[in-house]
Amino acid sequence: MGLLLLWAFFSIFPFCITSTLETEPPLELSRLTRELLESARKPEFFEWLVRARRKLHENPELSFEEFETSQFIRTELVSLGINFTWPVAKTGIVASVGSGGHPWFALRADMDALPIQEMVEWEHKSKNDGKMHACGHDVHVTMLLGAAKLLHQRRNELKGTVKLVFQPGEEGRGGAYYMVKEGAVEEVKGIFGLHVAQDMTVGVIGSRPGPFTACSGRFLATIQGIGGRQATDSLLAMSSAIISLQHIISRETDPLDSRVISVGFVKGGEAGNVIIPETVTFGGTFRSIALEGLYNLKQRIQEVIKLQSAVHQCRATVDFMEEKARFYPPIINDQSLYNHVKKVGQHLLGGPSNVLHLPNTMGAEDFSFYSQHIPAAFFMIGAKNITMDSGIPLHSPYLVLDEQVLPLGAALHAAVAISYLDQHHHVPNN
Known part of the structure; x- marks a missing residue:
């Protein structure tokens, strides 16, 4: 019995002693x-x-x-x-x-x-x-x-x-x-x-x-319409594009795969007397936990903006500013x-x-x-x-x-x- 107790003691306490030493500063x-x-x-x-x-x-x-x-x-x-x-x-x-x-x-x-x-x-x-x-x-x-x-x-x-x-x-x-x-x-x-x-x-x-941290990128979109009273409405095209960008997150993205698209600014026209601007711009950031998700967002952002602009008879270009802003891994x-x-x-x-x-x-x-x-x-x-x-x-x-x-x-x-x-x-x- 004494040997058994001695064996049990040394079987247990070396671990305790080692564990204590490892956690002490x-x-x-x-x-x-x-x-x-x-x-x-x-x-x-x-x-x-x-x-x-x-x-x-x-x-x-x-x-x-x-x-x-x-x-x-x-x-x-x-x-x-x-x-x-x-x-x-x-x-x-x-x-x-x-x-x-x-x-x-x-x-x-x-x-x-x-x-x-x-x-x-x-x-x-x-x-x-x-x-x-x-x-x-x-x-x-x-x-x-x-x-x-x-x-x-x-x-x-x-x-x-x-x-x-x-x-x-x-x-x-x-x-x-x-x-x-x-x-x-x-x-x-x-x-x-x-x-x-x-x-x-x-x-x-x-x-x-x-x-x-997440990966991130930036985008700058320019939508070209026809200004004046007889116009193709670039502002309406921009509004539709911005709303549709959020559908990428809510309808195309797995809820367990975190992704974000944020529009940070819009610019378009200064007159208030029903004069529609010819050109509008907007831009922001997009983020994903993985680089694969970031490149998928890049592709879809470009597609959505161009297609929504075409629906409203406008033309769009999307600049991802990779030379200036770069994608962050x-x-x-x-x-x-x-x-x-x-x-x-x-x-x-x-x-x-x-x-x-x-x-x-x-x-x-x-x-x-x-x-x-x-x-x-x-x-x-x-x-x-x-x-x-x-x-x-x-x-x-x-x-x-x-x-x-x-x-x-x-x-x-x-x-x-x-x-x-x-x-x-x-x-x-x-």
């Missing part, structure tokens, strides 16, 4: 995350982050027009003593911190704004009419600058090199595609990106392994790198409850172009504060984000990179 990683977060939260560091973010927020620039934003970033990098390459993809910057040797790991921030008039009245409101950082890219840049400072403070300890990718043109222009094309992540072994989430509270991050989070970021996040933020497993989103992000080439992990980071007027959706003129997210994002970027290099460097044989 390694001492080194716990210390690293604590020190980085403490540094980022020091008053002088936090005040620097806030000043940088507000400066960027006041001066939003659209895709591939981020000249002053790029200049601001370069000035900060010079002041920190960090080397960089510029220009990459017109206004982009690639900086590096560390030994200069392998392995190389990349951190990315997008820096363009949206053509939106800010409606939030505060001291640091956008000074550029019709332009606003309504998607939090000012926060993304600031968090990466904060990470640059934290990494530079430990530059002699880094077991490899961290590339800091400041990318233009995320908002529909595929800036990441051009960064990849121009060698921004060549020989990089992995890349990490963060995006603020207005519906998640500060102190929480989230993502999922594998497919995370889905972000595919690498399982191993996702696990790494999840682990770092749990240590940094105080436990598993602060790292959420998120559902797939129909949103699209050009970080996907990096994930097509190298292992990538893309996470959302909470920027909502229930005591503030926050929680308003992204791309809104009323967007408000909590600046307490800045040190968290900076520390997370730095901790992910440092610990990745620690795990992947190779000690040369003597």
Whole structure:
């Protein structure tokens, strides 16, 4: 009986001991995350982050027009003593911190704004009419600058090199595609990106392994009729086409296969005295979880618009703007790198409850172009504060984000990179 009990004990408890050891935070990683977060939260560091973010927020620039934003970033990098390459993809910057040797790991921030008039009245409101950082890219840049400072403070300890990718043109222009094309992540072994989430509270991050975001494309339709009083009505043709586009989703698409067509703008005529315009235009986006679905939507959008126009004796052309806007593939989070970021996040933020497993989103992000080439992990980071007027959706003129997210994002970027290099460097044989 005694031997049987002893056998049962060692049969059960090694598993328990192993399981406990695997779930406990390694001492080194716990210390690293604590020190980085403490540094980022020091008053002088936090005040620097806030000043940088507000400066960027006041001066939003659209895709591939981020000249002053790029200049601001370069000035900060010079002041920190960090080397960089510029220009990459017109206004982009690639900086590096560390030994200069392998392995190389990349951190990315997008820096363009949206053509939106800010409606939030505060001291640091956008000074550029019709332009606003309504998607939090000012926060993304600031968090990466904060990470640059934290990494530079430990530059002699880094077991490899961290590339800091400041990318233009995320908002529909595929800036990441051009960064990849121009060698921004060549020989990089992995890349990490963060995006603020207005519906998640500060102190929480989230993502999922594998497919995370949708594919997306854009279209611009032009319908040509005959203007005047004796007309073929281009406006009526446009109205019929827009309604019929929604039938693609409601009548042709499997409800379990998520797809979206959204018309974002229409333009047609200015006279109100029954003068029908000769030409009208409209356009928007279309999305699908899979690329196959995206190409199917592309075909059907073109067919529906042209056929509905023909019904009304008009002619139509559809431009999918692939040279300018490009189709965005889905972000595919690498399982191993996702696990790494999840682990770092749990240590940094105080436990598993602060790292959420998120559902797939129909949103699209050009970080996907990096994930097509190298292992990538893309996470959302909470920027909502229930005591503030926050929680308003992204791309809104009323967007408000909590600046307490800045040190968290900076520390997370730095901790992910440092610990990745620690795990992947190779000690040369003597």
